Amino acid sequence: MSMTNNYELYKVFYWAAKTGSLTQAAKALYLTQPSVSHAIKQLEDSFGITLFYRNSKGVSLTQEGVILYSYIEKSHILISLAEEKMAALKKLDSGELRIGGSDSLFKHYLLPYLEDYHQKYPGIKLHLNHGTTPETISFLKEGRIDVGVVRMPIVDDQLQVMRGIQLQDCFVAGSRYAELQGTVLSMELLLEYPIILFSRNSRVRMAITELFQSYGYEIKPEIEVGSVDLLIEFARKGLGISYVTREFVAKELEEGSLFEIQLDVKLPPSQVGFMIMRNMPLSNAAGKFIDLVK
Template identity: 60%
Template sequence: MINFELYKVFYLTAKSGSLSKAAKELFITQPSVSHSIKLLEDNLGLQLFARTSKGVELTKEGAVLYSYIEQAYNFISLAEVKLSELRNFSSGEIKIGGSDSLCKHYLLPFLESFHEQFPHVQINLVNGTTPEIVKQLKEGKIDMGIVRTPILDDQLQVREGITIQDCFVTGPKYRELSKHRVSLSKLLSYPIILFSRNSSSRKFITRLFQEHGLILEPEIELGSVDLLIEFAKIGFGVSFVTKEFVAKELEEGTLFEVKLDVVIPSTKIGIITLKNMPLSNSAAAFVAKLEKPAD
């Protein structure tokens, strides 16, 4: 039988880095905390903590154990929140992971209408790349993630959202590129501006060039879509962006689309959640809003 109380003592001690702080939070004595940790170490046959001048710190083995116990505590806390929301739909919290660009250009209208419908539901946004969002979802730190597809993971349920189309854009300095179709090889003779290496859009366009025997090496790498847009506008080069996210700039003529002689495949935005993990009422309502076709 697993003694969950021992793991609770271990978790709070590791989190605080102090036997006395853990004892205070558990409403027990410090010797009781030490005894519980010793008992857990004896059961596992490993040393979990090392004493320091400031308290205690995890050993290598203790750090491995903590990574699992932390996830368990996240899921327990999440379960309590979801049960509370089952009793009262007028309140609650939704934690959503996504990139800055998807939050701003895709999620914002949905968030606005959802907030009008459920003003007492708190919405927390967590920014990150797709791998970071998947990690946080599996650790129970967020309810759902908004990412670009395809994404293949047996632990995840992927619901498809809208279709998006990527393209290259430039400002007035390289406007001549928009007047005729451009080959991939010719495009490489211009300064290319791309999102960071870990982004799904960066991997997507890199694969397209590789399929045509070309290596795509950007002159500038940036961490946000807004910067990609602004750098293209002021003449730093040609940026790779989602066309739907620069519709206003293209219409106003502050950006110009560079049309290629090859087709850039369209992609979809996906709503990812953990399989076999029920959503709270508020989270389920938000997912339903994302899945609902636009009027």
């Protein structure tokens, strides 16, 4: 049988001990002096131990009261800290936002949002957790991230998905293949050239493979890389034709170090999506982030 007093009594005890006066404690707690007197009496009765000496100038702790106070003071400090922390979390002066997704989306699409967010809420720690789409979904379900940023489509009824920007993938090449600039290639012809693709397990790779298959072709890359940066770099160096997201090579297209190769078929657009868990309350930090990107 564990004794378990009303914790509220300890709050009263704390203030009475701290101020050395029931009257002062009452003021601190927005109560009247008899209420405090009563509360202290309850506590004393519950222990069967006198906690305060009452004298004409107020109260002072007995030996036992001092012992109790040594515990309650620490306890009170912890609770105060907790309350401050909660207020900070609420005001977004503190907290963390954990985002999952691919490095390329982080770098080429999310970065401005992240900068904006960080400027608005400098107290929030940002955790970027890169991984493949299935990994990101698992992380979300395990509660290891708050938001996932991946390519659509996502079909999972545990998740709530919001559309982000629409991206267009395309084939690009550097000056080595300058003769192709301005022409319109067929799939068949394109496959004569060395192709550089993103690694096998990515969404984009799967999509382009399926597209070619639906036309009866098999697209087999000469080079397979794991980052968008390498995709761009290799194309510039003339190692082949890269399949990249047009928006991610906007700068290179602009300055002419890369050019887009026109195909006679329309390449599928890809949609960025933000995923959060359905039916799970969003953390304040995550909620504000979603507001920002919408």
